[in-house]
Amino acid sequence: MLYVALAGALVLCAVAAGLLAAQNRELHRMAQTLDWMATQQTNTGLRSMAPGGQARQLAAAVNRVLASRQQALLRQQAATRKLRENIVNISHDLRTPLTSVLGYLQLLQRGELSPAERTQYLAVVHTRAKDLSVLIDGFFELSQLEAAPPTGALPPVRLQDVLAEQLASFYPEFEQKNLQVQVALEQGAPPVAADAGAVRRIFANLLQNLLRYAKREARIAFSVCGQSVVASFESAAQGMTAAQAQQLFERFYTANRLHDGTSTGLGLAIVHELAVQMGAQAVAELQDGRLCICISWPLPGAEKQQLSQ
Numbered sequence: 001m002l003y004v005a006l007a008g009a010l011v012l013c014a015v016a017a018g019l020l021a022a023q024n025r026e027l028h029r030m031a032q033t034l035d036w037m038a039t040q041q042t043n044t045g046l047r048s049m050a051p052g053g054q055a056r057q058l059a060a061a062v063n064r065v066l067a068s069r070q071q072a073l074l075r076q077q078a079a080t081r082k083l084r085e086n087i088v089n090i091s092h093d094l095r096t097p098l099t100s101v102l103g104y105l106q107l108l109q110r111g112e113l114s115p116a117e118r119t120q121y122l123a124v125v126h127t128r129a130k131d132l133s134v135l136i137d138g139f140f141e142l143s144q145l146e147a148a149p150p151t152g153a154l155p156p157v158r159l160q161d162v163l164a165e166q167l168a169s170f171y172p173e174f175e176q177k178n179l180q181v182q183v184a185l186e187q188g189a190p191p192v193a194a195d196a197g198a199v200r201r202i203f204a205n206l207l208q209n210l211l212r213y214a215k216r217e218a219r220i221a222f223s224v225c226g227q228s229v230v231a232s233f234e235s236a237a238q239g240m241t242a243a244q245a246q247q248l249f250e251r252f253y254t255a256n257r258l259h260d261g262t263s264t265g266l267g268l269a270i271v272h273e274l275a276v277q278m279g280a281q282a283v284a285e286l287q288d289g290r291l292c293i294c295i296s297w298p299l300p301g302a303e304k305q306q307l308s309q
Contacts, residue, residue: 097128138266156191159229160222166203173211180217189224192297198274205267206233228296237291245286
């Protein structure tokens with residue numbers, strides 16, 4: 001019996017030694033594979049062919065790390081491409097008014113200009129320099145918004161009062177352009193959590209957008225729709241496609257850039273960023289040749305109700 005027990009123990013030891021050797025060989029192979037993967041651009045995962053479960057668990061954990069690293073690399077590459085695109089767009093937008101300023105300054109250096117021509121050219125230089133200042137301010141504001149979003153609880157704000165105030169301030173400009181604006185404000189809407197200064201900037205940018213692009217008429221409405229308070233700005237948009245409307249909130253994008261390259265799209269990008277930071281939603285839709293930009297703020301308690309459902 002003693003010999004049988006010793007023989008059994010020896011067999012078990014041999015089996016254990018064989019398994020341990022196999023595990024060691026597999027770990028060595030996996031280490032070599034990782035060294036090779038570190039020097040290659042590959043999405044291949046690490047595989048374990050060992051009979052034990054530990055090596056397979058290790059391979060699965062390593063694959064999760066590799067997948068996370070791959071996703072981080074893709075995000076970095078996308079961010080790099082976006083940064084390059086932004087640099088190109090910024091250069092284009094700054095170059096346009098700057099080239100105009102330099103061109104007219106060269107004309108002003110000529111001695112044969114009449115007083116009327118000199119006055120005209122100085123006015124153009126002043127306008128283009130002002131455009132350049134607005135662009136730089138817009139770039140700075142948008143970068144500040146993205147770098148340091150507001151924190152803390154937002155106070156209650158009556159949106160209809162802020163919109164009415166902005167409409168009154170823009171009324172002379174609407175009249176000067178002979179733009180017929182239909183306004184429908186629902187006065188019974190409750191306050192929402194918002195930043196009053198950000199709301200003023202949103203409405204001011206949207207009204208400026210109407211002044212720039214609306215031709216003869218526009219519609220502005222404010223109402224309670226379901227669990228949201230909605231402000232909508234609508235005007236005709238001839239030649240715009242649904243795809244272009246969906247891109248209006250992207251930085252540097254406007255449909256008009258496709259034609260004359262005169263607008264950066266920063267105003268609507270700022271609108272979108274401010275709305276998101278307050279928990280609101282900004283949507284641009286094209287229906288029957290009309291563009292409608294809607295900003296929706298959730299009513300008090302609406303977010304908690306949605307989460308509970």
